[in-house]
Amino acid sequence: MSLIVQKYGGSSVADAESIKRVAKRIVETRKAGNEVVVVVSAMGDTTDELLDLANQVTPLATGRELDMLLTAGERISMALLAMAIKSLGQEARSYTGSQAGLITDAKHGSARIVDVTPKRVRDALDAGAVAIVAGFQGFNRGTGDITTLGRGGSDTTAVALAAALDADVCEIYTDVDGVFTADPRVVPAARKIDRITSEEMLELAAAGAKVLYIRAVEYARRHGVTLHVRSSFNNNVGTLVVNPKDGESVEEPIIAGVASDLSEAKITVVGVPDVPGKAAQIFTIVATTDANIDMIVQNVSTAATGLTDISFTLPKSDGAKVLKVLEDNKAQVGFHSLQYDDQIGKLALVGAGMRTNAGVSAKLFTALFEAGINIEMISTSEIRISVVTRADTINEAVRVVHRAFDLDGEEVAQVHGGTGR
Numbered sequence: 001m002s003l004i005v006q007k008y009g010g011s012s013v014a015d016a017e018s019i020k021r022v023a024k025r026i027v028e029t030r031k032a033g034n035e036v037v038v039v040v041s042a043m044g045d046t047t048d049e050l051l052d053l054a055n056q057v058t059p060l061a062t063g064r065e066l067d068m069l070l071t072a073g074e075r076i077s078m079a080l081l082a083m084a085i086k087s088l089g090q091e092a093r094s095y096t097g098s099q100a101g102l103i104t105d106a107k108h109g110s111a112r113i114v115d116v117t118p119k120r121v122r123d124a125l126d127a128g129a130v131a132i133v134a135g136f137q138g139f140n141r142g143t144g145d146i147t148t149l150g151r152g153g154s155d156t157t158a159v160a161l162a163a164a165l166d167a168d169v170c171e172i173y174t175d176v177d178g179v180f181t182a183d184p185r186v187v188p189a190a191r192k193i194d195r196i197t198s199e200e201m202l203e204l205a206a207a208g209a210k211v212l213y214i215r216a217v218e219y220a221r222r223h224g225v226t227l228h229v230r231s232s233f234n235n236n237v238g239t240l241v242v243n244p245k246d247g248e249s250v251e252e253p254i255i256a257g258v259a260s261d262l263s264e265a266k267i268t269v270v271g272v273p274d275v276p277g278k279a280a281q282i283f284t285i286v287a288t289t290d291a292n293i294d295m296i297v298q299n300v301s302t303a304a305t306g307l308t309d310i311s312f313t314l315p316k317s318d319g320a321k322v323l324k325v326l327e328d329n330k331a332q333v334g335f336h337s338l339q340y341d342d343q344i345g346k347l348a349l350v351g352a353g354m355r356t357n358a359g360v361s362a363k364l365f366t367a368l369f370e371a372g373i374n375i376e377m378i379s380t381s382e383i384r385i386s387v388v389t390r391a392d393t394i395n396e397a398v399r400v401v402h403r404a405f406d407l408d409g410e411e412v413a414q415v416h417g418g419t420g421r
Contacts, residue, residue: 002168003125004029007039007135007158011175012232013077014044022173022232023084026130030090035125037165039135039158040081042073047136063108067137067148071096074134074154082132091129095120097146098139100131101164102157104147106140111147113138113156113219116164133161152213159216163223170225172212173232178239179204179211181257181407186395190402191409193239193256200256200350201227201241203384207348208261217241254353254360255405260398261346262391264294265319266377268311269326271336274301278333279310285329291318294346295379295386307336311377313388316342344376345394348386349401355382367404373397 006026013019030036041047050069054061061069078094085092101117124131135154138147149156155172162170179201180190196204198221205214211229220227221243230238272278279298286293294313301308314322319340326338354360364385368375373396377388389397402408 001033001035003035003037003165005037005039005158005162005165005167005170006173007154007171008041008081008173008232009154009175010041010044010046012173013040013081016080019043019077019080020084023081023088025232026081026085027088027090030130037121037125037131037133037161037167038081039133039154039161040074040077041135041154042070043077043080046073046076064145067108067146070148071134071137071146074136078132078134082130085130085132091127092132093124093129094132094134095124096134097137097157100133100161102138102160104138104140104149106143106145106147108145108147110150111138111140113149113160116160118161118164121161122165133157149215152215155213155216156219159219159223159225159227162225163219167225169228170220171228171230172216173230174211175231175233176211177231177234177236178229179209179241179257181255181409182398182402183210183260186260186398187258187402187408188412189408189410190257191407194237195240195242196256197352198227198241198243200352200383203348203350203381204257204259207259207350207384207386208263208346209257209259212241254357255349255351255407257350258398258402258405258407259348259350260394261348262394263315263317264313264344264346265316265340265342266311266313266344266388267319267322267326268309268339268341269333269335270309270339271305271307272310273334274306274308281333282310282326282335285325285333286312286322289318289321289325291315291322295377295388297377313344313346313377343391344388345391345397346386346388347394347397347401348384349405350384352383354385361385363404364401367400368397371396371400373400 008022082092082094100121103115104111104113121131135157136149158170178192182190184190201217205212205217227241291314296312299309373389373393375387379386
């Protein structure tokens with residue numbers, strides 16, 4: 001008997017018919033002799049609708065009350081799914097995140113999991129039932145409050161339960177057939193990847209690939225959880241995200257895939273005194289906002305003025321607060337001005353095979369040059385090259401790079417639900 005954790009995203013449980021289809025798949029898995037734990041997201045766009053409703057009531061809702069509101073979405077889908085499973089003759093028990101033992105810190109809106117004690121989930125499995133857990137939510141012991149894990153929290157919930165229960169596999173169900181070499185909505189000829197390392201998946205997720213969230217991949221790698229990304233709309237084998245053991249010889253393809261991200265903005269701090277400690281001062285100030293900084297570039301100092309410019313990218317949602325805190329400290333730092341640009345796009349080329357293959361950078365830059373696409377920033381790691389370009393050229397950039405590295409497949413990739421989640 002295997003223990004399987006299955007996670008279903010919002011597009012997979014978007015309506016009553018979808019919930020019944022998912023319930024049938026779960027019951028089939030249980031009847032095959034497996035123990036099954038299911039983690040569900042809110043139905044369709046429920047979370048966004050609840051946020052819109054909160055904003056209509058007040059733009060100043062507290063984090064505690066927002067968390068109380070938003071967790072309602074997952075509670076609805078978990079209860080409906082349990083009902084659907086029972087109607088098929090299989091016992092099922094639904095649990096909130098706190099009932100399932102997801103213990104978090106006290107940070108509302110983006111809590112981190114600090115412990116998992118899934119006793120009630122284990123009891124349900126021992127009784128022969130399917131355990132249904134509301135994703136995206138947890139509980140802080142110190143405050144006694146409900147918390148939410150932020151975007152992608154249901155993925156993280158599933159991986160955390162898989163690790164705590166020592167599951168054989170954690171299946172992440174979505175509306176595409178697995179992880180592709182590019183977003184199939186942008187590159188219809190993108191190919192499904194059968195097997196990818198957690199290291200490569202981390203880079204793709206960090207670069208904007210939406211099929212898996214970075215926190216879930218990090219948790220899976222840290223705890224040795226094997227992920228299987230597959231579609232809830234068919235029974236096809238998806239993509240395995242694996243953690244190669246130390247010393248294991250795995251011949252990787254040069255390039256795993258191309259990802260893009262339009263959710264970032266660029267801030268340029270203009271006229272920074274080019275003296276030791278200024279960059280540290282700037283990013284210490286930025287750190288007080290809890291903004292996640294991605295790429296950083298410092299220009300060569302102008303000899304005549306002794307000044308330089310420092311540019312960095314960050315989520316658009318963090319832009320306003322970072323601009324404010326920098327402006328408030330302008331005199332202390334001594335820079336001239338700030339420039340804000342939210343019309344940028346980031347492209348990342350990812351592959352473990354880059355380590356042993358020369359010429360990858362040259363091919364990437366040549367492909368963009370021949371397409372007339374200008375590069376504004378460049379960042380690299382051992383298995384990734386990221387570039388920033390204009391937002392209105394990013395989709396074309398993804399397509400030309402995908403072709404340049406011979407990643408196009410012969411068939412059109414299928415997107416069943418339309419959201420990629």
